[in-house]
Amino acid sequence: xxxxxxxxxxxxxxxxxxxxKLNNHxxxxxxxxxLSGSGKSTIANFVERKLHEIGVRSYxxxxxxxxxxxxxxxxxxxxxxxxxxxxxxxxxxxxxDSGQMVLTAFISPFLEDRDNVRKLFDQGDxxxxxxxxxxxxxxxxxxxxxxxxARNGEIRExxxxxxxxxxxxxxxxxxxxxxxxxxxCADKVIAYLIEKGxxxxxL
Numbered sequence: 081x082x083x084x085x086x087x088x089x090x091x092x093x094x095x096x097x098x099x100x101k102l103n104n105h106x107x108x109x110x111x112x113x114x115l116s117g118s119g120k121s122t123i124a125n126f127v128e129r130k131l132h133e134i135g136v137r138s139y140x141x142x143x144x145x146x147x148x149x150x151x152x153x154x155x156x157x158x159x160x161x162x163x164x165x166x167x168x169x170x171x172x173x174x175x176x177d178s179g180q181m182v183l184t185a186f187i188s189p190f191l192e193d194r195d196n197v198r199k200l201f202d203q204g205d206x207x208x209x210x211x212x213x214x215x216x217x218x219x220x221x222x223x224x225x226x227x228x229x230a231r232n233g234e235i236r237e238x239x240x241x242x243x244x245x246x247x248x249x250x251x252x253x254x255x256x257x258x259x260x261x262x263x264x265c266a267d268k269v270i271a272y273l274i275e276k277g278x279x280x281x282x283l
Contacts, residue, residue, distance in 0.1 A: 092177075099179025105136050106278045109172040109201065110183045110269065113194060113248060114211030115240050116226055117218035119257035119265070120185040123211060126266040128183055136279055138181035141168060146186075156237050162193050169197035176205055181279075189239045191246040204276065209269060210251040215240050217258045 100106055110127065112120040124140050131138045147154065151167060154160040165188050175182035188194050198206045218240065219227040230238035237243040253272050255265040274281040 096177050096179060099177075103137050103179050105181070105280065107176045107179045107181060108205045108207055108278055109176055110181065110207045110209060111172075111188070111194065111197070112183065112185045112209045112211050113188045113251075115213060115215060115218045115245055116187060116238075117221045117223055118211040118213035119262070120187075120211045122262060123209075123255065123257065123265050123269070124183040124185040126262050127269045128181075130266055130270050131181055131279070134279070136181055137179070138183060139175060141171065141175075141182060141184045141186075143186040156243075158190075158237075158243075161189065165190075165193040165197060169200050172197070173200050176201065187239050187245070189243065189245045191249065194248070204278075207253065207272070207278075208248055208251040209253045209255060210248045211257055211265075212247075212254055213257045 096107065110124070112124050114120050121140075121142050121144075124142070128138050128140050146168060147164075150171070151164050154164050165186065168184055168186060172182045172184055188197075194208065198208070200206075222228060226235060226238065227241065229235045230241040239245050253269060255268055257265055260268075270279075273279045
């Protein structure tokens with residue numbers, strides 16, 4: 081519930097449908113979730129490159145990047161993580177209303193938080209992509225050195241080590257980054273978008 085008083089929702093002159101028609105594709109959020117080091121940002125950016133090549137307007141919201149600005153006041157407690165995802169859900173909703181494909185790359189470890197974001201969108205607008213990768217493989221990769229720090233007690237409440245990751249129950253897409261190449265994983269996402277009519281093949 082909003083705490084703001086004396087506010088009124090203003091309807092836009094240009095509707096989402098108008099923007100989608102201009103862009104020649106539908107808009108939605110592609111929500112990448114998974115452990116740190118699973119490949120979320122890498123895959124999201126590769127998918128965006130493929131979308132750009134076929135003329136689809138898109139933008140990647142990356143977990144680390146957002147914490148440099150919009151969410152720089154948040155830490156990594158459970159409550160702060162919930163607020164982090166809540167804000168991103170609202171921002172993603174604005175992008176979808178603007179007629180763009182928005183790709184989000186956040187661990188977003190809690191089922192309830194992801195489900196609450198899903199509720200912000202119409203049916204078919206929220207595409208959850210579970211970037212599935214075994215914990216030991218993520219630790220072996222450890223691109224930011226975070227797992228090592230977590231194991232040494234330098235980082236508290238680290239997902240997968242001292243804080244839980246709740247796997248998606250019914251994601252629209254599952255990509256296993258320890259089994260397939262970056263391009264194969266990205267192609268699976270693109271194929272889903274074409275199959276569901278979100279974008280047109282061969283634009």
